[in-house]
Amino acid sequence: MVTKEEAVQLLQDMIQINTENDNEEELARYIQEFLTAHGIESELVEFAPKRASLVAEISNGPGKKLGLTGHLDVVSAGNAEDWTYSPFSGFVDENKILWGRGASDMKSGLAALVLAMVALHESQDYSGTIRLLATVGEEIGEYGSKQLTKLGYVDDLDGMLIGEPCNIGIIYAHKGSLNYKVTSKGTAAHSSMPELGNNAIEHLNHAMLKISEAIAQETTKHTDPELGQTFHNITVVTGGQQVNSIPDWASFEANARTIPAYDNQDVIRTVKYVIEELNEQEGFDLNLEVTADQKPVVSDKHSPLIQSILKVQQQFPSLQVPAQLKQMEEVLGGDLSGQNDLPSTLVPLAVSGTTDAAQFTQSKKTFDVAVYGPGIPMLNHKIDERLPVDQYWDFIAIYQAILSDYLS
Incomplete structure (x- = not known):
């Protein structure tokens, strides 16, 4: 079982690999080596020189097939001198806040999915198949998800969990x-x-x-x-x-x-x-x-995958909406109660922002879609992007429970 310190180190290492709108192959190889060390085989899918997506799969008998996905790229950090800490340091401060480009969007979500997959591979507490799809170029063009869809990597899936930063709702539809x-x-x-x-x-x-x-x-x-x-x-x-x-x-x-x-x-x-x-x-x-x-995405907001998330989330008080809002307020130093569009409980959401689901849902088969992951969306693409370490750690645990429940 990976310790909290090892989990934080994984995320720090991932942030320290600069993948600003390209150069994803270095990060894909790093994750591949991590998976190999834990007995999980994977393959690189080249998109362009120095750019590759990563596909890994584990199975435990017959059952449903669930895709886990997150993107490897991040947007430009801008002027590094404008940051409180270097944007590619992965620095953890005295308040256990982890800083860096990708801390929220979305290397924390991808790392949490990877670690949940490793944990289930070790425990075998699931049935069926889990397939990791780490993609290039989501921020500009959704290139990796488009390529993997054309190559057939999602044609047999029953569901897909996307680890984009959405911790106070579950996105099932977006423009x-x-x-x-x-x-x-x-x-x-x-x-x-x-x-x-x-x-x-x-x-x-x-x-x-x-x-x-x-x-x-x-x-x-x-x-x-x-x-x-x-x-x-x-x-x-x-x-x-x-x-x-x-x-x-x-x-x-x-x-x-x-x-x-x-x-x-x-x-x-x-x-x-x-x-x-x-x-x-x-x-x-x-x-x-x-x-x-x-393309726009509209999936079933009552799907078995969303129902699993809603069910499992009840077991995690720290990840329920009031606790998450309080945590974000502490990090941002402001009161979020006046924002009328924020839900009071975890519910399925339809939003305007796009994700790799726009490409993946062009596959030959319709499957459950849920976007749910760690992060502070208000800091996405901004200077001083950061994330509480505890939230990242909690999502590793809840992902394990969601996967086990959905695939049981």
């Missing part, structure tokens, strides 16, 4: 995420003679307004009882090269958070329709590029 880019081409000219040019920014501005209006009209027609409405935002605009020149190019990027009734493909069709109409007008030369396409 899709669509990123796209529209580029406008024009003709450069000196700004003193604008009649000789074709202003790409003016045409792009017109396209932004038309596209936003068209999508807004469509979103009002479609509402999902779990996820609400699709929403759309233009987030990046670039163009031109010099202030006294008519710009010959410009572009904008946008993100839509989608629901099944007006999903990614529907948004793309709307954008294409507007672009095609505008391109028929003189001077317009617009091009569309889809840069990320993650």
